[in-house]
Amino acid sequence: MALPASINDNTGVQSGRTAPLDWRSLIREQADRYGFDVVGFTTAELSERVQADYRSFIDLGRHGDMDWLQTTFDRRRTPRALWDDVKSVIVLGMNYGPADDPLAVLANPTAGGISVYARHRDYHDVIKGKLKQLGQWIASKSGGEIKVFVDTAPVLEKPLAEQAGIGWQGKHTNLVSRTAGSWLFLGEIFTTLEIQPDRPGDDRCGSCRACLDVCPTDAFPAPYQLDARRCISYLTIEYKGHIAAEFRKPMGNRIYGCDDCLAVCPWNKFSRIANEAKLKARDDLEAPPLRDLATLDETAFRKRFRGSPIKRIGRDRFVRNVLIAAGNIQANDEGLRTEFADIAQDLLSDSSALVRAMAVWALGQLVQGEELVDRTKQSRAHELDADVQNEYRQIIP
Numbered sequence: 001m002a003l004p005a006s007i008n009d010n011t012g013v014q015s016g017r018t019a020p021l022d023w024r025s026l027i028r029e030q031a032d033r034y035g036f037d038v039v040g041f042t043t044a045e046l047s048e049r050v051q052a053d054y055r056s057f058i059d060l061g062r063h064g065d066m067d068w069l070q071t072t073f074d075r076r077r078t079p080r081a082l083w084d085d086v087k088s089v090i091v092l093g094m095n096y097g098p099a100d101d102p103l104a105v106l107a108n109p110t111a112g113g114i115s116v117y118a119r120h121r122d123y124h125d126v127i128k129g130k131l132k133q134l135g136q137w138i139a140s141k142s143g144g145e146i147k148v149f150v151d152t153a154p155v156l157e158k159p160l161a162e163q164a165g166i167g168w169q170g171k172h173t174n175l176v177s178r179t180a181g182s183w184l185f186l187g188e189i190f191t192t193l194e195i196q197p198d199r200p201g202d203d204r205c206g207s208c209r210a211c212l213d214v215c216p217t218d219a220f221p222a223p224y225q226l227d228a229r230r231c232i233s234y235l236t237i238e239y240k241g242h243i244a245a246e247f248r249k250p251m252g253n254r255i256y257g258c259d260d261c262l263a264v265c266p267w268n269k270f271s272r273i274a275n276e277a278k279l280k281a282r283d284d285l286e287a288p289p290l291r292d293l294a295t296l297d298e299t300a301f302r303k304r305f306r307g308s309p310i311k312r313i314g315r316d317r318f319v320r321n322v323l324i325a326a327g328n329i330q331a332n333d334e335g336l337r338t339e340f341a342d343i344a345q346d347l348l349s350d351s352s353a354l355v356r357a358m359a360v361w362a363l364g365q366l367v368q369g370e371e372l373v374d375r376t377k378q379s380r381a382h383e384l385d386a387d388v389q390n391e392y393r394q395i396i397p
């Protein structure tokens, strides 16, 4: 890109002979080259209202076991609290819209539903790399300092993105963009540069409540509020314990994350299809057969999900989720029912109590009566874990 004469010297100091630099246009142009679809600029403060709402979310315990949302409250509530020198925040978004209907897999109960964002290479790696390149470019041209953040950093990314005019927080609480719909990864560059902020995005949800009504676990106590403890995304990805019985059937075959609230958003029809070169979806994660996933051991799990965000939850939690999906197979086909009952029965002696507990539950869904007693007798007699014993009591009192 041809830079204006005043910044070719890399100092960022303007001579006074040239017009002030239009950082907004320069950064937008450069961000486009790195593959970002949307860019917005905002100040380093979040409103009192956002901070108070975040406080309410924590006070109501809606973060569940994600203690870090509570312990980092003071740094997370506003960018300035994280970095005192920051003057402006550049928010960037990358469209990851799926090429096909992401919910189609839900009609195929012997396959696992993996949310669209996790069908790609780990987006943290992809976006962080691009943010760093863009940030370095800004720092080198301006002489200022930058810090880049994506997802795991203590930043309230969605309210910042709304404030930067990228879109608005929809009723499902995610950021909706007029051009990318609900399929958008977010990342930020904090900078010491003073950049003219954008106007905040206007709420365009109107009277639509498609995302609220579609939620299988009723995770929205009110529009624009999520109780993470009920969200399938939280239960399958973040939650380390035994998933409560009330959520198991509604989970269906969703084994990693959940896209229902995003997928039904009418704004998606304006979404451009994800650029394959940026975020290449793995074909083998679109509808992977449950039978292959349930039998993964630690080594096979790591190999299968190398470079994927799925690897973070570890084999035991993953197989726990897969067993719930297996238990939800309504098999009229005797062969299929027996096949999955055999898989669950094998896992009754797994080394992980998380896996054993859901193997008990799955078996209890797939077979009944004498057959259930026969299939569980031996492992039940050897079971020492109180939670797993309790699962046995639920299926055979």
Ligand code: B12
Residues within 6 Å of the ligand: 049, 050, 051, 053, 054, 056, 057, 066, 069, 115, 116, 117, 150, 151, 152, 153, 154, 155, 156, 157, 158, 159, 169, 172, 173, 174, 175, 176, 182, 183, 184, 185, 186, 187, 224, 225, 226, 228, 231, 233, 234, 237, 238, 256, 257, 258, 259, 261, 262
């Ligand atoms: C924790 C987390 C989760 C948690 C909690 C989600 C949540 N809504 O908070 C779980 C595991 C459930 C989750 C799920 C998903 N996540 Co997530 N997640 C995050 C993370 C790390 C922090 C979010 C956060 O700060 N939550 C705290 C709450 C307080 O913030 P908030 O949702 O903005 O709440 C605002 C309002 O909803 C309202 N509010 C909330 N509660 C209450 C209560 C009351 C009483 C009131 C008055 C107001 C109010 O006020 C708040 C301030 O404005 C961000 C990355 C980041 N660093 O920001 C990614 C992020 C939000 N996740 C993302 C994605 C893609 C997802 C999933 C789609 C993944 C999937 N397919 O399974 C789902 C979507 C589920 C959903 N409907 O939210 C993207 C969203 C991109 C976008 N376009 O918005 C992010 C930004 C990651 C990224 N860098 O791209 N996620």
